[in-house]
Amino acid sequence: xxxxTRGRIDKxxxxxxxxxxxxxxxxxxxxxxxDIALEAGVAKPTVYNHMxxxxxxxxxxxxxxxxxxxxxxxxxxxxxxxxxxDLAATLEGVALALLRLHTDSRYCALRRLLYSEITxxxxxxDIVKEYGLDRLxxxxxxxxxxxxxxxxxxxxxxDLAAEQFLALILGPLEARSxxxxxxxxxxELATIAxxxxxxxxxxxxxx
Amino acid sequence: xxxxTRGRIDKxxxxxxxxxxxxxxxxxxxxxxxDIALEAGVAKPTVYNHMxxxxxxxxxxxxxxxxxxxxxxxxxxxxxxxxxxDLAATLEGVALALLRLHTDSRYCALRRLLYSEITxxxxxxDIVKEYGLDRLxxxxxxxxxxxxxxxxxxxxxxDLAAEQFLALILGPLEARSxxxxxxxxxxELATIAxxxxxxxxxxxxxx
Amino acid sequence: xxxxTRGRIDKxxxxxxxxxxxxxxxxxxxxxxxDIALEAGVAKPTVYNHMxxxxxxxxxxxxxxxxxxxxxxxxxxxxxxxxxxDLAATLEGVALALLRLHTDSRYCALRRLLYSEITxxxxxxDIVKEYGLDRLxxxxxxxxxxxxxxxxxxxxxxDLAAEQFLALILGPLEARSxxxxxxxxxxELATIAxxxxxxxxxxxxxx
Amino acid sequence: xxxxTRGRIDKxxxxxxxxxxxxxxxxxxxxxxxDIALEAGVAKPTVYNHMxxxxxxxxxxxxxxxxxxxxxxxxxxxxxxxxxxDLAATLEGVALALLRLHTDSRYCALRRLLYSEITxxxxxxDIVKEYGLDRLxxxxxxxxxxxxxxxxxxxxxxDLAAEQFLALILGPLEARSxxxxxxxxxxELATIAxxxxxxxxxxxxxx
DNA sequence: TATGAATGAGCCTTCATTCAT
DNA sequence: TATGAATGAAGGCTCATTCAT
Numbered sequence: 001x002x003x004x005t006r007g008r009i010d011k012x013x014x015x016x017x018x019x020x021x022x023x024x025x026x027x028x029x030x031x032x033x034x035d036i037a038l039e040a041g042v043a044k045p046t047v048y049n050h051m052x053x054x055x056x057x058x059x060x061x062x063x064x065x066x067x068x069x070x071x072x073x074x075x076x077x078x079x080x081x082x083x084x085x086d087l088a089a090t091l092e093g094v095a096l097a098l099l100r101l102h103t104d105s106r107y108c109a110l111r112r113l114l115y116s117e118i119t120x121x122x123x124x125x126d127i128v129k130e131y132g133l134d135r136l137x138x139x140x141x142x143x144x145x146x147x148x149x150x151x152x153x154x155x156x157x158x159d160l161a162a163e164q165f166l167a168l169i170l171g172p173l174e175a176r177s178x179x180x181x182x183x184x185x186x187x188e189l190a191t192i193a194x195x196x197x198x199x200x201x202x203x204x205x206x207x
Numbered sequence: 208x209x210x211x212t213r214g215r216i217d218k219x220x221x222x223x224x225x226x227x228x229x230x231x232x233x234x235x236x237x238x239x240x241x242d243i244a245l246e247a248g249v250a251k252p253t254v255y256n257h258m259x260x261x262x263x264x265x266x267x268x269x270x271x272x273x274x275x276x277x278x279x280x281x282x283x284x285x286x287x288x289x290x291x292x293d294l295a296a297t298l299e300g301v302a303l304a305l306l307r308l309h310t311d312s313r314y315c316a317l318r319r320l321l322y323s324e325i326t327x328x329x330x331x332x333d334i335v336k337e338y339g340l341d342r343l344x345x346x347x348x349x350x351x352x353x354x355x356x357x358x359x360x361x362x363x364x365x366d367l368a369a370e371q372f373l374a375l376i377l378g379p380l381e382a383r384s385x386x387x388x389x390x391x392x393x394x395e396l397a398t399i400a401x402x403x404x405x406x407x408x409x410x411x412x413x414x
Numbered sequence: 415x416x417x418x419t420r421g422r423i424d425k426x427x428x429x430x431x432x433x434x435x436x437x438x439x440x441x442x443x444x445x446x447x448x449d450i451a452l453e454a455g456v457a458k459p460t461v462y463n464h465m466x467x468x469x470x471x472x473x474x475x476x477x478x479x480x481x482x483x484x485x486x487x488x489x490x491x492x493x494x495x496x497x498x499x500d501l502a503a504t505l506e507g508v509a510l511a512l513l514r515l516h517t518d519s520r521y522c523a524l525r526r527l528l529y530s531e532i533t534x535x536x537x538x539x540d541i542v543k544e545y546g547l548d549r550l551x552x553x554x555x556x557x558x559x560x561x562x563x564x565x566x567x568x569x570x571x572x573d574l575a576a577e578q579f580l581a582l583i584l585g586p587l588e589a590r591s592x593x594x595x596x597x598x599x600x601x602e603l604a605t606i607a608x609x610x611x612x613x614x615x616x617x618x619x620x621x
Numbered sequence: 622x623x624x625x626t627r628g629r630i631d632k633x634x635x636x637x638x639x640x641x642x643x644x645x646x647x648x649x650x651x652x653x654x655x656d657i658a659l660e661a662g663v664a665k666p667t668v669y670n671h672m673x674x675x676x677x678x679x680x681x682x683x684x685x686x687x688x689x690x691x692x693x694x695x696x697x698x699x700x701x702x703x704x705x706x707d708l709a710a711t712l713e714g715v716a717l718a719l720l721r722l723h724t725d726s727r728y729c730a731l732r733r734l735l736y737s738e739i740t741x742x743x744x745x746x747d748i749v750k751e752y753g754l755d756r757l758x759x760x761x762x763x764x765x766x767x768x769x770x771x772x773x774x775x776x777x778x779x780d781l782a783a784e785q786f787l788a789l790i791l792g793p794l795e796a797r798s799x800x801x802x803x804x805x806x807x808x809e810l811a812t813i814a815x816x817x818x819x820x821x822x823x824x825x826x827x828x
Numbered sequence: 829t830a831t832g833a834a835t836g837a838g839c840c841t842t843c844a845t846t847c848a849t
Numbered sequence: 850t851a852t853g854a855a856t857g858a859a860g861g862c863t864c865a866t867t868c869a870t
Contacts, residue, residue, distance in 0.1 A: 011833090027323055029236030032860065043835045045863075054861065116234060116323025118386055125388060133382050163379050164406055171374025175340050178332060179325055199371055199410040240844060250852045252846080261844065425854090441737055443650030447840065457856045459842080468840065530648060530737025532800055539802060547796050577793050578820055585788025589754050592746060593739055613785055613824040654865060664831045666867080675865065834868075847855075
């Protein structure tokens with residue numbers, strides 16, 4: 001890979017990163033391409049050399065962010081592959097990991113962007129379907145299905161179980177963090193995780 | 208109250224309504240004051256005669272919408288004041304009512320607006336605190352506390368119970384409605400309500 | 415007519431005039447709407463309040479200029495309505511008047527504009543047909559036809575006669591004025607008029 | 622001449638040709654150097670390696686086009702060197718040849734370009750003086766002078782005669798072709814030639 | 829030499845806001 | 850009070866031109 005190619009790729013990445021940063025900070029309409037260029041350390045036309053449009057730039061930036069966000073969250077489910085004896089504790093650990101990821105400011109910004117622009121960018125729905133909560137739900141349901149086969153969970157409906165697990169941790173998070181504006185303390189996150197797993201366990205875990 | 212005053216008030220209301228409609232449709236930045244004036248059936252300067260700013264207009268429009276939204280949702284909790292014998296059924300009814308309210312397109316638009324502009328309008332936080340989920344949580348917790356006193360629920364923590372109740376119905380709603388873009392069928396809402404109450408009951412209802 | 419209406423009309427006229435001036439000086443593409451606004455003594459958005467587009471502005475400005483240009487030139491034909499005894503002298507007078515009009519710098523600019531932009535603004539052709547040389551030819555042919563009926567000209571083809579009359583005065587003008595860049599002295603104009611009429615007379619005038 | 626030199630010259634010619642093509646199609650300002658490079662089959666910086674400027678490129682392209690245009694038109698005068706018995710017929714032939722050259726689309730485009738940019742490129746005047754109508758007039762006047770010496774034309778003023786000859790053929794052409802936008806049929810060109818020569822003959826030819 | 833990539837400057841257009849009536 | 854008209858400021862996008870290879 002020649003150094004020029006590297007440079008070009010680097011610049012493209014810098015533009016995408018800068019774009020997300022600025023979009024996250026200012027919203028789509030309020031963000032200026034000028035600002036993005038500045039943030040990325042390039043000149044304005046360079047942005048247009050890589051992306052045809054402000055809209056296209058937005059889509060790509062958001063897609064990239066959504067991708068990495070999904071990857072991280074799916075990775076956080078790993079412990080469920082080898083739960084050990086204390087299933088509740090494992091669930092709590094996973095819940096806490098997810099909570100931490102969901103309080104990341106970049107992720108909060110991503111959610112805000114998706115919410116605000118989903119009406120103007122219909123094709124953002126594709127991104128949501130591809131890298132959104134649904135996908136995490138699926139991955140989690142897979143893990144839970146295995147646990148059900150292993151006799152550790154009620155066997156009925158892993159998709160529903162996953163949905164409720166996520167709802168029980170993310171719902172309170174949303175409410176308490178004031179739509180992502182307040183940073184929650186680690187202790188509070190732990191409380192959310194614990195109470196969520198408690199309720200989840202009563203409904204789904206085989207004791 | 209003289210007729211001119213009446214007319215003035217009517218006009219103010221028309222402006223606020225039109226503003227919310229347009230903001231909901233286009234977002235804060237993309238909405239033009241011109242559009243709002245058109246929607247309200249007045250001339251542009253008239254808008255400025257009533258509201259100093261586009262920002263102020265936004266705040267007032269959003270606040271009004273949030274107020275009525277909260278009122279409706281609190282009203283939906285009424286059946287819990289007289290639950291009858293089948294508590295689960297009552298909870299399910301309330302859940303369903305809340306789900307219906309939360310699929311209303313104006314309410315979805317309100318949420319979108321709050322999400323997108325919360326970073327630019329710090330004082331929107333006040334609106335959220337005053338008329339947001341917290342308030343509904345409180346109201347619901349009050350009801351649950353009474354049920355706990357009446358021995359129908361575990362007595363520990365009504366706030367937590369309310370939080371989880373709401374999480375169990377709104378979380379899945381969010382996920383399945385694709386951030387409010389898809390309209391869910393009544394049957395699916397009923398399913399969400401039933402499964403949510405089932406899990407909630409296992410954790411909190413005294414059988 | 416209220417003073418405000420007057421003011422609006424004045425401003426519109428000022429914009430059209432300014433637009434033509436600037437377009438004439440710089441050409442369509444090189445002319446900035448900014449410059450036009452400055453020339454008209456208004457702010458840039460005011461221009462857009464009156465004309466939707468830079469292109470529309472151009473069309474209207476050009477059309478107005480073409481209209482007045484045609485009016486002036488047709489008016490210059492008036493003496494042919496009452497030629498008197500010395501027809502050649504009358505023709506020379508008309509020729510000279512037309513030559514003077516055609517050396518007007520605004521008219522030269524108009525021709526330049528029409529030439530340069532006719533490929534980009536296909537509907538400019540309509541303006542040319544409506545207010546261009548054809549029209550002058552027609553009007554002149556009418557006059558010549560009457561003279562023919564009166565036995566002062568050969569009767570064959572007034573349209574052709576008009577065409578050649580105009581060609582004999584405008585052709586040399588074009589050539590000698592270096593495409594309108596050089597201002598010709600009155601004496602030279604007179605020479606052109608005289609020689610043109612001489613040749614024209616040999617072919618068409620009944621001696 | 623080495624092959625690389627050949628290639629270089631070829632490339633230069635390709636650039637000049639492409640430039641004229643694009644300038645003719647889009648006008649000076651609307652033509653992009655990018656477009657020109659594309660048309661010439663080279664990369665954009667290559668254009669700058671051969672020509673310092675867009676302006677310089679324009680001047681050279683226009684000059685080349687004007688040169689070949691003048692050559693063709695002067696060549697069309699050749700029959701006047703040996704007019705034969707029927708001078709009128711010879712004149713008509715020359716007139717027709719000139720008319721055909723003047724309806725060529727590249728030549729029309731050249732005229733359009735000269736007209737539009739003559740105000741912005743003062744040195745284009747030099748091109749006009751060097752290769753423009755004046756030169757054709759001169760060449761034609763030379764031929765006519767010889768004919769005058771030979772007693773076939775009135776002897777007074779060959780320059781004027783040439784001027785009127787050209788005016789009588791080019792003026793009607795301009796008018797009828799709607800500034801070069803309409804293609805005239807061969808028959809109409811012949812009519813123009815015939816009527817022009819008729820009138821010219823009455824004034825200048827010794828019968 | 830020829831080119832892919834980058835840039836500084838500029839332009840058309842829009843919008844929130846204010847005057848004058 | 851309500852409105853037609855005007856404006857200052859800003860933003861998206863393009864282009865001629867130049868590096869660096």
